[in-house]
Amino acid sequence: MEQQDYIQIAEENLIHTYNRYPIVLERGEGVYLYDVSGKKYLDFGAGIAVFALGYQNKAYNDAVKAQVDRLIHTSNLYYHVPLAEAAQKVVKASQMDRVFFTNSGTEAIEGAIKLARKYAYLKENRTDHEIIAMQHSFHGRSLGALSVTGNVKYQEPFKPLIGGVKFAEFNRLESVLEQITEKTCAIILEPIQGEGGIYPADLEFLQGLREVCDQRDILLIFDEIQCGMGRTGSMFAWQQYGVKPDIITMAKALGCGIPVGAFAAVERVAKALVPGDHGTTYGGNPLACAAVSKVLDLFEELHLVEHVRENSAYLEAGLDRLVEKYDSVKARRGRGFMQGLELTIPVGDIILKALDLGLILISAGSNVIRFVPPLVITKENIDEMLSILQKAIESVL
Ligand SMILES: *Cc1c(COP(=O)(O)O)cnc(C)c1O
Secondary structure: OHHHHHHHHHHHHOOOOOOOOOOOOOEEEEEEEOOOOOOEEEEHHHHOOOOOEEEEEEEEHHHHHHHHHHHHOOOOOOOOHHHHHHHHHHHHHHHHOEEEEEEOHHHHHHHHHHHHHHHHHHHHHHOOOEEEEEEEEOOOOOOOHOOOOEOOHHHHHHHOOOOOOOOOOOOOHHHHHHOOOOOEEEEEEEEEOOOOOOOOOOHHHHHHHHHHHHHHHHHEEOOOOOOOOOOOOOOOOOOHHHHOOOOEEEEEHHHOOOHHHEEEOOOHHHOOOOOOOOOOOOOOHHHHHHHHHHHHHHHHOHHHHHHHHHHHHHHHHHHHHHHOOOOOOEEEEEEEEEEEEEEEEOOOOHHHHHHHOOOEEOOOOOEEEEOOOOOOOOOOHHHHHHHHHOOOOOOOO
């Protein structure tokens, strides 16, 4: 069968929730992907900031395979070895005190919302608490996460959503302060907005939020599902800002391809959840935890955070040159290996052209090209990406 045949079969059978790019991917090797026709692509999307280690990392593959042969699933009615190991490592890396494993990012957000509400409920014994979220945020597609996602288009057809959510302007402290009432139990935000167009928070904004949260015992929730796991040059983005959240969510690169997410919290908050409050059949199963555990080991062994820190200036400089060179390339934003290039024109055709030329890129909104490569990319890979991207940009000018 040809590539086109698989695409047709998929389109005939899937619910059409995605406009997929017209390639059928078959295998990966390092920072390259191959489609079923054998065509090679340099991957600067990493399955949306997931595959941090690059494809076919032998230690990772061996660990996952070994766990498949040992035990894949137990339910959460029992302990298992990878659970203990993964929990300890995630707590250490995130500098939180306790963690709950989920199967996805959106579920991590659901858990974080429930934890925040329960904490406030125990404190005040009322059920009308409010959460403040940010405009242009993205927290996931399940109804709770969608309720704190600041995107009218995503929300509108699925209303009514969960109540008690207010939206404020990202990076404008005053706008958040205006929304705070005696009912506010939590403020949720991405330290670097991802889907919204790669917007890093200002330090003073996060510091201001921390201050008001401390004053009023409001919980600060950082969604680090995309910007966490080394991507911005520290294990979690908050560690660079020095502003510690009370609850943090993670997913994407946490399992590097095995579906897993987590929410973690400081002790005082985490203890609000007790047996019966929350659960999941699959969440944190042996296969997922073996992946998490190995991923965190490999981050240390490969010095991935240092690698990002040492090479991100090179990526930034290359992208900055495009801003200088082309009128239609307006700005670069981001931290580490989480970068966005904002154009004055829609980027869809550029991304399609890049794909044609053997480079996988993704967008973040209609005018922003997003760069979230595997964290193992080298300066050579960056040069190769920049040279293809230039050709793609010039093809649409
Ligand atoms: C991807 C993402 C989510 C949702 O994660 P899923 O695993 O797709 O449910 C939530 N928040 C942020 C910041 C994300 O980037």
